[in-house]
Amino acid sequence: MFHLNNIIRTSFLIIAFILPTTSHADSVNDLQKYLNETKSLSANFNQTVRSKSGKTENSSGQFYLIRPGKFKWIYKQPYNQEITSNGQQLWLYDIDLAQVTIKPINKALDASPAAILTGNNNLAQNFNLQSLPTKDGANWVALTPKSKDGSFAQIRIGLVNGAIDRMELDDHFNQTTMISFNKVQKNAPISAQMFTFTPPAGVDVIRE
Template sequence: MRLSLLALSAALILQPAFADNISDLQKYLADTKTLAASFNQVVRNKNGKQEQSSGQFALQRPGKFKWSYSKPYQQDIISNGQSVWLYDVDLAQVTIKPIGKALDASPAAILTGSNNLAASYQLQNLPTRGGAEWVALTPKSKDGSFAQIRLGMVKGQLERMELDDHFNQTTTISLQQIQRNGGLNPAQFTFTPPAGTDIIRE
């Protein structure tokens, strides 16, 4: 009986260590007006095969962002808050979509959209892992691309994202050289296709 009481007391004491992760994340998003960083991305499939890429991104809330892959292929994903351009440099092709159709439950939608995460996601506090405080976001809609998204914060700064899709793939994104609430050039959040670019509208 004594051991049971000790275990219960320990559980209650340890619980606050990650009990406020959700509110910390919501406050972080609410206080973020602009964000820029470089990133490394690793996609792992169910067989353990990996694909790596890297690049830079910048965003201005609400709705504006530029997500640029520099390796292994140069690709840009740009939003002005109404439309999204997906530009493949090597193919000289751009696909234009309305922002709601393009983002789904993506990291860009979370970082640039509404602070009311609970409206679209089931939120769950997770224990500390790898030096980060984690929140799991499970989309309430089953029609999206992702089964679950996990966001990891280190010392109050969002540094890691993990995304599980419905094909048993996990995408891990780590952020470096983070600049928050600094000045950004608004011209980067619009896109004019270069001459000769194939344009696809959806």
């Protein structure tokens, strides 16, 4: 089964970088500008995690978020899992395992890429930013965490025609997560009720 911690790490990455830009030279500035303008976001996603050995794991689903701090990540394939935050705490619900893990949002996000959309918009505080050459028809931005204690070595965002198209996420376990997006909606209305969660009766609840 796809490991829940791996899902959490890649989910945070996805939440953090649905951010379009328009040109190679100005991609970092455009990324920051788009972030400043983003109040809500939703999209469908397809995700592939490739290990150092070349083994791949595929998943897909939807996500929704409202700034600050509220998001819901829904994995529908190949396993049923949900990650929900109300801005104060995080619920990690593995439906197949009937298990919910609850942790404070500051402990869950810290300086992770998810903090980009749910935090104070100061990208340079936690990341070194660099515009990369155009590749495979996309403009790319690289974000390298300043802290060496996180889960990620580098995140690369590919943008096509001013909109998010794909991402490549390298972690410290020599895994690369590749994500593509469709039906992205920025600043569309999203019900706040989506970001509340009550553990179903009978599930195991773990608090961290």
